[in-house]
Amino acid sequence: MDSTPETIAAAETPRGQIALRERPAADGSVVHELVVAGVFAMDSADTSTETALAERSLERVEAPTRVLVGGLGLGFTAWQVLKDRRVQDLHVVEIEEDLVQWARLGLTPTLGVLARHPRVTLHVQDAASPVTDDGEPVGPWDLVLLDVDNGPSFLVHRENERLYSAPALSSILAQLAPGGALAIWAAQREPDLLATLTGLATTEEVLLPVERQGRSLEYALYIARP
Ligand SMILES: C[S@@+](CC[C@H](N)C(=O)[O-])C[C@H]1O[C@@H](n2cnc3c(N)ncnc32)[C@H](O)[C@@H]1O
Numbered sequence: 001m002d003s004t005p006e007t008i009a010a011a012e013t014p015r016g017q018i019a020l021r022e023r024p025a026a027d028g029s030v031v032h033e034l035v036v037a038g039v040f041a042m043d044s045a046d047t048s049t050e051t052a053l054a055e056r057s058l059e060r061v062e063a064p065t066r067v068l069v070g071g072l073g074l075g076f077t078a079w080q081v082l083k084d085r086r087v088q089d090l091h092v093v094e095i096e097e098d099l100v101q102w103a104r105l106g107l108t109p110t111l112g113v114l115a116r117h118p119r120v121t122l123h124v125q126d127a128a129s130p131v132t133d134d135g136e137p138v139g140p141w142d143l144v145l146l147d148v149d150n151g152p153s154f155l156v157h158r159e160n161e162r163l164y165s166a167p168a169l170s171s172i173l174a175q176l177a178p179g180g181a182l183a184i185w186a187a188q189r190e191p192d193l194l195a196t197l198t199g200l201a202t203t204e205e206v207l208l209p210v211e212r213q214g215r216s217l218e219y220a221l222y223i224a225r226p
Contacts, residue, residue: 005033009107011098015157018096020107032108034074036096037156044108047076049185049208049219053145054080056206057183057223058087064142065089066177070127070163071148072099075110077185081145082117090117091137093125095148095157100124128163139175144182146172151186151220152193166196173201173226183223190220197224 005021016037025031025045033043042050054077058064065088069078072094081090092114094100100122106112114120123137127148149155152164162168164184172182182201184193189207197203201224208219 009098009102010035011096013096013098015095018098020099020102032074034099039156041156042073044074044076044110046210046212047074049210049221050074050076050147051080052206052208053077053147053183053185053221054084056221057143057145057181058084060223060225061143061181062179066139066141067091067143067145068093068137068139068141070144070146072096072103072111072114072122073147074108075103075114077145077147078114078120079110081143082114082119088119090120091123092120093123093127093129093137095124095126097124128160128168140177140180141175142177142180144172144176144180145185146183147185151184151188151190153190154187164190164193164196166200169197169224170200173224176226181223181225183221186220186222187217188220189218190222193222197222200224201226 003023005023007021010019019035021033022030031045034041067081067087067090069092072092078092103111103115149160203224206221210217
């Protein structure tokens with residue numbers, strides 16, 4: 001079987017090429033791939049850590065009524081949030097307008113469900129805006145989940161560096177409702193991020209071992225509660 005990915009949508013953006021591709025899995029199902037800034041970002045073959053970002057955070061918050069997710073991607077974190085019926089209002093901010101448009105067109109099943117769901121609002125916006133400016137959508141949030149990049153030590157978008165800075169993180173923490181939490185996904189351990197967050201809130205590092213293409217990797221979550 002030819003497993004070369006087929007591009008089903010692509011666009012040039014100020015940050016480089018964004019594309020949605022699909023390839024057949026060994027069991028005959030379809031695997032979706034997302035390319036951002038011209039580089040492979042993720043696929044739907046193993047979304048255990050994207051899902052864990054939502055699961056591990058939701059279990060630490062008693063009443064996650066309003067949730068903000070930064071970074072739509074292929075929608076797996078947001079979809080996992082939505083499965084929690086305590087969540088009434090889920091806002092997703094995504095910097096790439098084309099990706100939001102592909103979600104509205106239902107180019108993958110998960111993105112299509114999110115775009116049509118009554119408890120979900122998709123925003124074309126830089127995650128730095130709602131968390132550092134006075135713009136919409138605004139808190140208070142019971143939970144903020146950020147998966148916009150690989151982590152501060154391995155950025156795809158250089159501009160995302162500011163999101164991991166102490167002023168930006170403290171601005172997000174200030175927008176949390178009482179009992180709320182901020183959780184950040186990273187593709188590797190981030191000691192500096194852990195130190196910054198620990199200076200601002202009670203912070204846990206959760207390590208997530210994964211096997212990808214025969215390699216053992218360790219992703220990480222940083223969950224901060226003021
Ligand atoms: C790795 S993907 C997120 C994966 C997602 N957690 C999932 O489950 O599919 C990162 C996403 O963040 C978006 N992104 C990057 N920088 C951003 C920013 N500053 N604000 C909002 N979205 C951003 C990218 O375009 C991409 O869609």
